Amino acid sequence: xxxxxxxxxxxxxxxxxxxxxxxxxxxxxxxxxxxxxxxxxxxxxxxxxxxxxxxxxxxxxxxxxxxxxxxxxxxxxxxxxxxxxxxxxxxxxxxxxxxxxxxxxxxxxxxxxxxxxxxxxxxxxxxxxxxxxxxxxxxxxxxxxxxxxxxxxxxxxxxxxxxxxxxxxxxxxxxxxxxxxxxxxxxxxxxxxxxxxxxxxxxxxxxxxxxxxxxxxxxxxxxxxxxxxxxxxxxxxxxxxxxxxxxxxxxxxxxxxxxxxxxxxxxxxxxxxxxxxxxxxxxxxxxxxxxxxxxxxxxxxxxxxxxxxxxxxxxxxxxxxxxxxxxxxxxxxxxxxxxxxxxxxxxxxxxxxxxxxxxxxxxxxxxxxxxxxxxxxxxxxxxxxxxxxxxxxxxxxxxxxxxxxxxxxxxxxxxxxxxxxxxxxxxxxxxxxxxxxxxxxxxxxxxxxxxxxxxxxxxxxxxxxxxxxxxxxxxxxxxxxxxxxxxxxxxxxxxxxxxxxxxxxxxxxxxx
Numbered sequence: 001x002x003x004x005x006x007x008x009x010x011x012x013x014x015x016x017x018x019x020x021x022x023x024x025x026x027x028x029x030x031x032x033x034x035x036x037x038x039x040x041x042x043x044x045x046x047x048x049x050x051x052x053x054x055x056x057x058x059x060x061x062x063x064x065x066x067x068x069x070x071x072x073x074x075x076x077x078x079x080x081x082x083x084x085x086x087x088x089x090x091x092x093x094x095x096x097x098x099x100x101x102x103x104x105x106x107x108x109x110x111x112x113x114x115x116x117x118x119x120x121x122x123x124x125x126x127x128x129x130x131x132x133x134x135x136x137x138x139x140x141x142x143x144x145x146x147x148x149x150x151x152x153x154x155x156x157x158x159x160x161x162x163x164x165x166x167x168x169x170x171x172x173x174x175x176x177x178x179x180x181x182x183x184x185x186x187x188x189x190x191x192x193x194x195x196x197x198x199x200x201x202x203x204x205x206x207x208x209x210x211x212x213x214x215x216x217x218x219x220x221x222x223x224x225x226x227x228x229x230x231x232x233x234x235x236x237x238x239x240x241x242x243x244x245x246x247x248x249x250x251x252x253x254x255x256x257x258x259x260x261x262x263x264x265x266x267x268x269x270x271x272x273x274x275x276x277x278x279x280x281x282x283x284x285x286x287x288x289x290x291x292x293x294x295x296x297x298x299x300x301x302x303x304x305x306x307x308x309x310x311x312x313x314x315x316x317x318x319x320x321x322x323x324x325x326x327x328x329x330x331x332x333x334x335x336x337x338x339x340x341x342x343x344x345x346x347x348x349x350x351x352x353x354x355x356x357x358x359x360x361x362x363x364x365x366x367x368x369x370x371x372x373x374x375x376x377x378x379x380x381x382x383x384x385x386x387x388x389x390x391x392x393x394x395x396x397x398x399x400x401x402x403x404x405x406x407x408x409x410x411x412x413x414x415x416x417x418x419x420x421x422x423x424x425x426x427x428x429x430x431x432x433x434x435x436x437x438x439x440x441x442x443x444x445x446x447x448x449x450x451x452x453x454x455x456x457x458x459x460x461x462x463x464x465x466x467x468x469x470x471x472x473x474x475x476x477x478x479x480x481x482x483x484x485x486x487x488x489x490x491x492x493x494x495x496x497x498x499x500x501x502x503x504x505x506x507x508x509x510x511x512x
Contacts, residue, residue, distance in 0.1 A: 088186045088200045097151045100142060102202070105156065107136045122161055126153050164210050165199040166255075170233070176257055177299070182250030183207045192444015204250045211241045211251050218325070220342060229342075230325040235260075238327045256299075262331050265308045273301070274448040275485035278468045280510040281451060284503045285434050286312030289367075289391030290494060295404040296438035301446040302395040303327060305438055306369065309393065310335075313367065317391070320363060322356045323371030336363070353377040357384065370394035376415030378408055379424075385431035401435040401452035405462050408432075422460050429454055429462045433494050439470075443481045455493045465490055467511050487511060 111132055117125060133153060137144060144152065158167040169178050169188060177189035183201035187194050201207040215222045215231045222229045227246045231239045238256040265286075269279040285292060286309040294309075296302045310330040313319060319335045321328045326339045338360065343350040353370065354377040360368050361384060368384050370377065373396045385392045398404040405428060412424045437450035449470040455463045466488050474482045489512055492498075498507040 085185065086196045087184050088197055093148075093151070097148065097155060098200075100144070100148075100152055101155050101159070103140055103142075104133065104136050104152065105159065107139070108132060108156065111136075117160060122157050125161060126157050129153055129156060163213065164206065165201060166210065166253075169197060169199065170237075170255070170257070173260065178253070178255040178257070180207065180251070180253040182247075182252065185249075192440070192446075207251045207253075208243065211243065211253055214239055214253070215241060225345075226342075232325050232327055236327055236329050238325060256327075258304075258327070258329070262311070262329065263304055263308050264311050264331075268305075268308060268448075273446055275468070275487075277487055277510045278448060278451060278485060280506060281467065282309060282436065282448075283312055284498055284507045284510070285494075286310075286391075287314070288494075288498045288501045288503055288507075290433040290497065291385045291390060291431055292393045292434045292436060293373075293404060293408075293432055294393065294395045294436045294438065295398045295401060296395075297397065297399060297440065300438045300440040302438055303371070304446075305436060305448070306371075306393060306395055307331065310369070313391070317366035318364060319367045319369060320360045320365040321369045321371065322353055322360060324353065326371075328369065328371055330369075354380055357381060360384075361389075365389060367391040367393070372396065373408070373411065375411055376417065378411040379415060379417050379419075382408075382412075382427050382431045386427065401437050401450050401464060401466075404435050404437070405432075405454070405464070425460060425462050426457055429457050433497065435464070441481050443475070443479050445481065447483070453493050465493065467492060 108129070112129075117128075120128065130153065133149070133156070158164055163170065165186075166178065166180075169175055169186075174190050175188045178197075179187045179189075179194075180201075181187070183204050183206065186197040186199050188197045189195075201210070211222055214233070215229045217234075218231045220229050220231055222241050222243055224243070224245065227243045229241045231241065233239060233255070236258055238258075240254045241251065243251045265274075265279050265282055268274055269276060274282070292309065294302045294305050307329055310319070310328075310332050313330075313332045315333050317332075317334065319330060319332055321330065321335065321337045322340075323337070324340050326337045328337065338356045340353055340356060341349065341351040353374070357368065357370070357377050357380040361380075366389070368381065368389055369392065370381055371394075373381065373394050381392065381394055396404055396407060398407050408428050409421065409424050412419065413421065432454045435450070435452045435454065436448060437452070438446060439449045440446050447470050448468075450466060451468040452464050452466050455465055457463065467490060469486050469488065470483050471486055472481060472483045476482065487510075492507060492511045495504055495507060498504050
């Protein structure tokens, strides 16, 4: 018998219905959206701020809701509850399809040439599989209706060419994060909230094969000698994989998905991530070639902010981005992404971020953008900012603008560069113009909490001034945080730089 059945037409892929897509999570007591209302683009990372009236009960004389008693009772319930590790389960229709898949897949592999299958696209493979699947189902005496057969074809093609059970999660636009904690447990993030996913892997070997498939596509490897790997998917989503013996529950995969449509500063403003004046300030900063450091914690939206600011770069400028695993998707035509290389099996041949920064200086860049500052490359980026590469940007992990500056000093001092601390502080003060602090608040929303200028040195201390600040006021009964974006009313120190590009008047009006 030939490797495949008779080749059919290319149609039929449009008839394949989606299945197993997790339903969007509804907040407690929140109104259900009308069918005519489409979800906002990019709303996963920046959910809109809902202002709800406070409940009439438990209100103090001043009109402030008294939730202290309620909060303590919830805390007591949490402590009293029995801690059990939730397990992902396939339920209903999906479960029956996956059970049939387990019976069909071994017989299907006996009749298929894997090398021939690898040369086909998913749609072509589905067409080739259709008659063979029919034969296998007849042998097993399993009768399926049209919907079930299309669903079975999809899971089989995902298993052979895609990422198995992860495919349905990757195709759901509402999911922003996927966290696989071994073969039996997978969590997803929707609108800033974590929930268990209804998928499951066959066993640890099945999950490990999918992890290898992800990292091999970007020329990296994962095994017991190299149990850690950073990679990316075809759509640019960031992937981290860690395997036993470091991960005690089995292979762990963390996927950070990015919105299909590029997010702009205006969209972030509409999501409630910043005020109108803050958006104007950031637009002018990007267009006027300010040196910007975006600071924030894990999952706070640093990369999204960097991508949004790239929209303001002049199309005539040459931009070079440098990352460990390329995930930036700049909205700019003249853009060259560079990526580091891990060492080979002999422990040689590694190319670090610092090597790429030094090399990028010889590539005639107008701006250099670092995906993340982690070590000694900080010194080289500061040198680039101070030697004709105005408008360079980077992200950095820290909780406040002041801590961001301290971390930059520490990273330079931890390297093999022997420079006095005062000289390092002075170079930071001369190089960085603006620090944009982003935060993921406990209600799941991402906010721009501070926009801070770096003014200069006063003695051995770096002097800063805050232009904008997000101030927490209260929260609604369902946990949504209410706050206010406030302008400090200060004349910006970087006004002269904005004046060179003709933005001095709108910049001043935005800040005052």
